[in-house]
Amino acid sequence: ETGVTQSPTHLIKTRGQQVTLRCSSQSGHNTVSWYQQALGQGPQFIFQYYREEENGRGNFPPRFSGLQFPNYSSELNVNALELDDSALYLCASSSGQMNSYEQYFGPGTRLTVT
Amino acid sequence: AQKVTQAQTEISVVEKEDVTLDCVYETRDTTYYLFWYKQPPSGELVFLIRRNSFDEQNEISGRYSWNFQKSTSSFNFTITASQVVDSAVYFCALSRYNQGGKLIFGQGTELSVKP
Numbered sequence: 001e002t003g004v005t006q007s008p009t010h011l012i013k014t015r016g017q018q019v020t021l022r023c024s025s026q027s028g029h030n031t032v033s034w035y036q037q038a039l040g041q042g043p044q045f046i047f048q049y050y051r052e053e054e055n056g057r058g059n060f061p062p063r064f065s066g067l068q069f070p071n072y073s074s075e076l077n078v079n080a081l082e083l084d085d086s087a088l089y090l091c092a093s094s095s096g097q098m099n100s101y102e103q104y105f106g107p108g109t110r111l112t113v114t
Numbered sequence: 115a116q117k118v119t120q121a122q123t124e125i126s127v128v129e130k131e132d133v134t135l136d137c138v139y140e141t142r143d144t145t146y147y148l149f150w151y152k153q154p155p156s157g158e159l160v161f162l163i164r165r166n167s168f169d170e171q172n173e174i175s176g177r178y179s180w181n182f183q184k185s186t187s188s189f190n191f192t193i194t195a196s197q198v199v200d201s202a203v204y205f206c207a208l209s210r211y212n213q214g215g216k217l218i219f220g221q222g223t224e225l226s227v228k229p
Binding site: 048104 | 155160207216217219222
C-alpha cells in the first residue's frame with residue numbers, strides 16, 4: 001500500500017449534479033495530482049496541486065476544479081456532471097513540484113453518472 | 115506533442131511463459147522520463163520503473179526486465195516465467211523532464227496469465 005487514501009470508494013450521481021472527491025496524500029508529500037481514467041483507457045492528467053496552488057492543468061474544462069489544504073490533502077470538484085464524467089478518478093501524491101517523478105497512487109474513486 | 119502507444123490491448127499466456135509488453139512513444143523532447151505501472155483489479159496503480167532518456171541500459175528486477183531503445187522510441191517490458199499474480203493491466207507512461215507530475219499514459223495492455 002502507498003499510504004494514499006481516497007474517499008469515497010464509489011459514488012453514483014445524476015447528470016447536472018456536483019461532486020467532491022477527496023484524497024489524502026502520503027506522509028511527507030506536498031504535491032497531489034489528479035487523473036481521470038475512463039473504462040478501458042489509460043489515466044488522463046487533470047491537474048496538480050503543489051503547496052496549495054494549482055501547478056499545471058490538463059485538457060479539462062473549468063467545471064473540474066480542485067483545492068489543496070495546508071495538510072496537503074486535496075479535493076477534486078466537478079460541477080454540472082455529464083455522462084462522460086463516469087470514470088475512475090485517481091489521485092497521486094509525490095514530494096516536490098513538477099520535478100517529482102515518483103508518484104504514489106491511491107485506490108481511486110469510481111464515479112458513475114446516470 | 116507527446117504520445118504513448120501500447121498496441122497490444124490484451125495478451126493471454128499460460129503460467130511460466132515469458133511475455134513482452136510493447137510500448138512506443140513520441141516526443142520532440144531530448145530529455146524525458148518513461149515509466150511502467152501495473153494496475154491490478156483493485157484499481158490502484160503500482161509503480162514498477164522509471165527510466166530517464168539519458169540512460170539506455172536495460173534493467174532487470176527479478177522476473178521483470180525492461181528494454182529501452184531510443185532509436186526506435188520503444189520501452190518494452192518483459193516478464194519471465196509469468197505467474198497468475200502477474201495478471202493485471204500494465205501501463206506505459208511518459209513525462210517531460212520538468213513536468214514529472216504530468217504523466218501521459220498509453221491505453222494499457224491487459225495481461226491474463228492462466229494456470
